[in-house]
Amino acid sequence: MKSATQPPQPPTQTRRERLRAETSAEIKAVALRLMADGGPDAISLRAIAREMGMTAGAIYGYFDTRDALVTALIVDVYSELLAAVEGARDRLPADDVAGRIVAWGVTLRAWAIANPEGFRLIYGDSLRGYEPPLQEAVTASEKRACEGLTALIAEAWPSAANRYCDEVYAWADFDEALVEKVRTAHPDLPPAGAAVAMRVWGRMYGLVALEVFGRLSPLAHDPARLYEDELKALVRDLGLTPA
Amino acid sequence: MKSATQPPQPPTQTRRERLRAETSAEIKAVALRLMADGGPDAISLRAIAREMGMTAGAIYGYFDTRDALVTALIVDVYSELLAAVEGARDRLPADDVAGRIVAWGVTLRAWAIANPEGFRLIYGDSLRGYEPPLQEAVTASEKRACEGLTALIAEAWPSAANRYCDEVYAWADFDEALVEKVRTAHPDLPPAGAAVAMRVWGRMYGLVALEVFGRLSPLAHDPARLYEDELKALVRDLGLTPA
DNA sequence: TTGATTTACTACACGGCGTTTAGTGAGTGC
DNA sequence: GCACTCACTAAACGCCGTGTAGTAAATCAA
Numbered sequence: 001m002k003s004a005t006q007p008p009q010p011p012t013q014t015r016r017e018r019l020r021a022e023t024s025a026e027i028k029a030v031a032l033r034l035m036a037d038g039g040p041d042a043i044s045l046r047a048i049a050r051e052m053g054m055t056a057g058a059i060y061g062y063f064d065t066r067d068a069l070v071t072a073l074i075v076d077v078y079s080e081l082l083a084a085v086e087g088a089r090d091r092l093p094a095d096d097v098a099g100r101i102v103a104w105g106v107t108l109r110a111w112a113i114a115n116p117e118g119f120r121l122i123y124g125d126s127l128r129g130y131e132p133p134l135q136e137a138v139t140a141s142e143k144r145a146c147e148g149l150t151a152l153i154a155e156a157w158p159s160a161a162n163r164y165c166d167e168v169y170a171w172a173d174f175d176e177a178l179v180e181k182v183r184t185a186h187p188d189l190p191p192a193g194a195a196v197a198m199r200v201w202g203r204m205y206g207l208v209a210l211e212v213f214g215r216l217s218p219l220a221h222d223p224a225r226l227y228e229d230e231l232k233a234l235v236r237d238l239g240l241t242p243a
Numbered sequence: 244m245k246s247a248t249q250p251p252q253p254p255t256q257t258r259r260e261r262l263r264a265e266t267s268a269e270i271k272a273v274a275l276r277l278m279a280d281g282g283p284d285a286i287s288l289r290a291i292a293r294e295m296g297m298t299a300g301a302i303y304g305y306f307d308t309r310d311a312l313v314t315a316l317i318v319d320v321y322s323e324l325l326a327a328v329e330g331a332r333d334r335l336p337a338d339d340v341a342g343r344i345v346a347w348g349v350t351l352r353a354w355a356i357a358n359p360e361g362f363r364l365i366y367g368d369s370l371r372g373y374e375p376p377l378q379e380a381v382t383a384s385e386k387r388a389c390e391g392l393t394a395l396i397a398e399a400w401p402s403a404a405n406r407y408c409d410e411v412y413a414w415a416d417f418d419e420a421l422v423e424k425v426r427t428a429h430p431d432l433p434p435a436g437a438a439v440a441m442r443v444w445g446r447m448y449g450l451v452a453l454e455v456f457g458r459l460s461p462l463a464h465d466p467a468r469l470y471e472d473e474l475k476a477l478v479r480d481l482g483l484t485p486a
Numbered sequence: 487t488t489g490a491t492t493t494a495c496t497a498c499a500c501g502g503c504g505t506t507t508a509g510t511g512a513g514t515g516c
Numbered sequence: 517g518c519a520c521t522c523a524c525t526a527a528a529c530g531c532c533g534t535g536t537a538g539t540a541a542a543t544c545a546a
Contacts, residue, residue: 257543258542258543259542259543287531287532287533288532288533288534289531289532289533290532299532299533299534300534300535300536303534303535308533308534309532309533309534
């Protein structure tokens, strides 16, 4: 994973710290591998330790608890997913708003189908009695996703605005930090735009989650088709013309 | 629960069978109670047995495995949910199609918010390595949900059809049993109608699931509002005029 | 009524889990 | 060279699902 390329660096990191970071990374890597075959529940401290030739207790030197490890994994996997969708969006020209929205959506599904266990890790509520704290770090990823979609909605707003003119929201209806970022990035977008972004998010998430959780495939044999048509309808509903 | 009112009945059920059925029902009831506080993972055979003054092994006389019990719970809870949404739909006159669709959606969310653990049980992929078989009985509930929504789409089809005229589907794209029921109930509905029904399902599910899984509330303070506006947009997108 | 049989259940064991605690040996810093 | 920190092991605790052997009571047949 980590290529060995910073030897002349002054010891901003001691040898101990480096070894420590490497072990920590290996724990996460093994955990992800175990999850890939066997589902999120296959992430057990004992199994990871076994795989690494350690005892389970040793992991407590790196993560306070199993849930802390899972949280770290979620953060990592989530940022992979975000990089994928953001990349797909940014690969299209800024004036092709419809294309960018569809690209985001298509990439979301493609990633989810390719990494179903990762998707479950992030969005399935799995993992024992997890979620109560729902770490700040996870919420940060959530915000980043929301910002990305909001940016797209802001681009689409000129054509979409008149469809949502009767929906009056206040900025106070949304998370403060998120609002601040959105308002500086898109000063002309009204609160209703943020609301639309979250609704679009739900609309994309719905079909993808149903499919990954196995709730769609027994009924419809071509969920990809279903999803793509939904995306087309989505951009149409935003006043854009799909490609 | 079960009132004691069928004494003159001939022993279509022996005393043994009755006791057996009662114990089975108690197991499920206790399991649901444990789940209500403590989440789906709190359903442990040992905890149930403890609560009932039995040993864990005794439960194997009633359910082959923990997953079998969970499946039975899912079926029960799912049919509760379905009864709720179908009831809400049928409480409105047949000609108020928009109202019936919104009622279905609103009731879905209301039920989910009132029974978050039940919703997780059904739709969260939780529960250890569950899901592989995804019992026939569960899929049956899925179909019933889909049929219900398809009925609504069929009612809306006169006004919605022209919006989906370019989407050509075949009945072969869908589950055979589902298709048969839909076609006899709504002979004029084309396959694209079934596709729209599933997409509507995904659209409703998306926001509700995000909220129940705690992924929406940190960002938006009024998810109900968000959801209701989405439902309004949904019926509008079907060519209907919301109330 | 009595004897055979079915049934519901207990007791116990196995292996796996997360987590804690006490102890050990090698690497680090003065 | 010495004190010390740190990564780790070993063993235990109390959970869990699951299988097996045994028991006592309910049921049925004569």
